[in-house]
Amino acid sequence: MFLKAKKSKIPIEPFFAEQLRQKPGMKVREPQIELALEIEDAIIRGKKFIGEAEVGTGKSFAYLIPVINEIIRTEKPGLISTGTIVLQDQLVKRDIPALSKYLNEFGYLDQDIVVYLGKGKEQYMCPQNLDKEIANAIEKELDFTEFIPLDAGLKLGKYDRSDFPDVGIDTWKKVCVMGCSGKCKERGCAYKLYKNQRSLKSYHILVCNHHYLLSCLKDPAFSISSFGTVIIDEAHNLESIAQSIYGISGNEQSFQSKLKQLIAMARSRGMYRKADANSILKYNKSFFRKIKEAALTRDEFEVEQRYKVDIDAKIQEMAQELFRKADRLCDQASIALEFSKSKSEQDKIDRIYDGIYRMLSKIIEYKDNNIFWVDVSRKNGAIQINAVPKNIDEILFRKLFSVNVPVILTSATMSTETSTEGFDYFASGIGIDLIPLPHYKDPVSKKSPYDFSKQAGIYIEQELQYVRKGEAGQALYMQKKADKIFDIIQVTNGKALVLFTSYTAMDTTYSLIAEKISQQMGIKCYKQGMGSRDRLLEEFSRDINACLFATGSFWEGIDVKGPALSCVIIDKLPFPVMDPVLEHKVEKMNISEQDIIRLDMIIKLKQGAGRLIRDETDTGVLAIMDSRASRRYSGLIMDNLPSFKVLKNINEIAPFIGGFKQVV
Ligand code: SF4
Incomplete structure (x- = not known):
């Protein structure tokens, strides 16, 4: 869609340094201008580029101006993909409308920028x-x-x-x-309107999430080259989301429920014998039992862990037989439906068939190009089999990076200061390193403008010895750690986000101290799962002294400014558990297991720590309750985290917090 512009280009430096700076509440920073210039250079030269921008750099405006310049120049829309809904909302509701207004006021544009929010159906x-x-x-x-x-x-x-x-x-x-x-x-169906708008391409910028973008890339009708520029923000998530989009999974319960739906349809017209129904349901159970046996390396599975499964001839044979039975059942259900002529019911059969076929065919046609693993559903204990292509990097290269469109990847956490230098680990995971050098602009990293040593302190628990095994030892360790977390929360008077590496640790710690916190301090403790993520964050931000216990997705994408989040407590260094996907990476990248788990841990730790200081008036304390952070991994952690002031013991937290008044 043509963007009516009064000038052929928005000059980056004068716009940021002289014009944008005048606007109330706008903070223009040197690293932001530098990043915008680097991005514009990459776009003009049609290159792929990694531009890391630490918190507070103002990266969204830094890429929006070059994107708008390219829309004016090429008359092609821009595409911005994000990892989280928070950032999507920020772009669609705040950043792009504000920028559009300023660009009209300063005489660059003659119309508002039209944004289209791409969402999954x-x-x-x-x-x-x-x-x-x-x-x-x-x-x-x-x-x-x-x-x-x-x-x-x-x-x-x-x-x-x-x-x-x-x-x-x-x-x-x-x-x-x-x-x-x-x-x-x-009439008035929002999805219908949305589809029509998409097909008319009546927008200047498409904002979507990585799931949406990667799903579109799978669709042969979608052409990424119809966009002038592609920005991948929060790009550190791209690899894991690509694994979920290009991977597949199926579990016993969901197969059982799908088969039961088909049986009900088929039997509604007497098309399927009861004995056949019992036989297929029983066979499904045997199939998943066999998968479980093949993956079982110890007495029982632990929730949240992945177990490698080798697909042997027997599993393939059983998958083939299950598919043959399911195929016949689908036919019977379809014949039964011919009597009712229900289109939506037929669609349902097709969807069920597709779901079963996609999983089983991966096993039947097994080649050594997928990684298979089994995990256990936290929700219902069901055994789930998963498969992900080994060549996610090559897929992303083929679909995204080899196309003749400038692609800019940005995030606050893509590089690591470790033995595997800078961006190498991130780049090889997503396949951008496969690009021939002339098409690749050297990555840059822009530092945060915040004064971390004055705004935040870091306390690392040194006395608690990490206990790996033994039920009694673990229970004692958890109790001691929970007591220490309680002590810190007492000093900060709440206002804490407590991040865990597992649901088990979160639930245990919450049950040990939440009530005590509320009774002794009158502070409310929220826990992930008590409501939707948005609702929890809203209440946590509003209730200034509240604490929030969380794990998983709460390690990133939380942007709570001000006193409500004055303390981030990290329960344990977030080392990943070695799993079949990581094992494959070790093999492929030719690095050690130790290196890979350190790299993953550092990226996640940076994300968690990044929740603390969200603007230049924010202050707070990061507490890491894992003594390994003060010993073996001390150097690695200090090299990778911002230069927070080191607080040697809990007693130093209170005076440090007292000193915040001078900062604010
Ligand atoms: S079937 Fe499609 S067009 Fe009809 S109401 Fe549902 S989403 Fe809207």
Whole structure:
């Protein structure tokens, strides 16, 4: 879409240094201007470029101006992909509208920049599905209260997943868009409007997340070269998200439920014998039992761990037989449906068939090009088999980096100060290192403008000895550690984000101290899972002294400025557990196991620590409750974290916090 501009180009330096600086609340920094110039240089020369920007650099404006210049020059839209919804919202609701306004005021543009938010279809509610679910519940005299807020929301024009934070995922799955052909007569359907807008390309910038971008790249009809520039922000997530998009998984329960749905359809017209139904369900169980046996290396599986499974001839044979049975069942269900001529039911059969086929075919046609592993669902203990291509780097290279479009990767955490220099580890994981040198601009890293030594302190617990094994020892260790965390929270008077490396550690610590914190200090403790992520963060930010216990995705993408987040406590150094995917990386990159787990740990630790200082008036303390951080890994950690003031013991935290008044 053509962008009406009054000038052919926005000059980077004068715009940032003289014009943008005048705007209230705008903080222009030297590293931001430098980064913008580097990005513009890469775009003009059509190169792929890694530009790391630490917290506070202002990276979104640094790439938006070069992107807009390229839209003016080429008349092609720009694409910005992010790792988190927080950043997507920031771009769509705040940064791009503000920049658009300024560019019009300063006489560069003659219209507002039109942004299009690309989301997966499952983020939209399908009004038809909702109607069907309610009608079905009424007909069968079932409880339909779960659908009431959705129905009420729809009447108010709400249709987006984020409009319904309190609706559970299982309810949402029943009503979201699944296989919409767009041909139904439903008027005012938001998803239909969205699809039309996308096909008209009536926008200047497409903002999406990495899931959306990578799914589009799988679609032969999608052309990345129709964009003038591609920005991958929060690029440190790209590799793991590509693994989930190009990988596949299936578990016993979901297969069982899919088969039962098919059986119900087939038997509704007497098309399938009860004995056959029992036989396929039993066979499915045997198949997953066999997978479990093949992966079992110890007495029992631990939740949150991946176990390698070697696909042997017997597993392949069983997958073949299960598929043959499922295929016949799908046929029977389809024949049964011919009587009812229900298009949506036929779509459902196709989707079930596709899900079963995609997983089983990977096993049946097994070649040594996938990594297979088994894990255990935290939710229901189900055994799940997963497969991911070994060549994710080559796939990304082929689909994204070998195309003749400038691609800029940015994030605060892509490099590591370790034996594997700078960006090498990150670059080889995503395949950008496969680009011939003339098409690749040397990476840069822009430092944060914050004065970390004055704004934040780091305390590393030195007395607690890490205990790896033994139930009694572990329990004592957890108790002692929880007591220390309690002491720190007492000193900071709450305001703490406590990050864990596992749900088990989070749940245990919460059960040991949350009540005590609330009774003795009157401070509320939230825990991940008590509500949606957005709702939890909103309450944590609003309730100034509250504490939040969290793990997983909470290590990144949290942007709580001000006193509500004055302390980040890290329960344990976030070393990954060696798994089949990491083992493959060790082999492929020819580095040691030790190096790879150190690299992964450092990247995650930087992300966790990065939650603390979010602007130049922010102050706080980072506490690492793992004595290994003061010994074996001390140098590595200090080289990679910002230069926080070192606090030798808990007693030094209070005076340090007292000194914050001078900083603020
Ligand atoms: S157009 Fe598609 S998403 Fe919209 S109501 Fe119809 S089937 Fe559902």
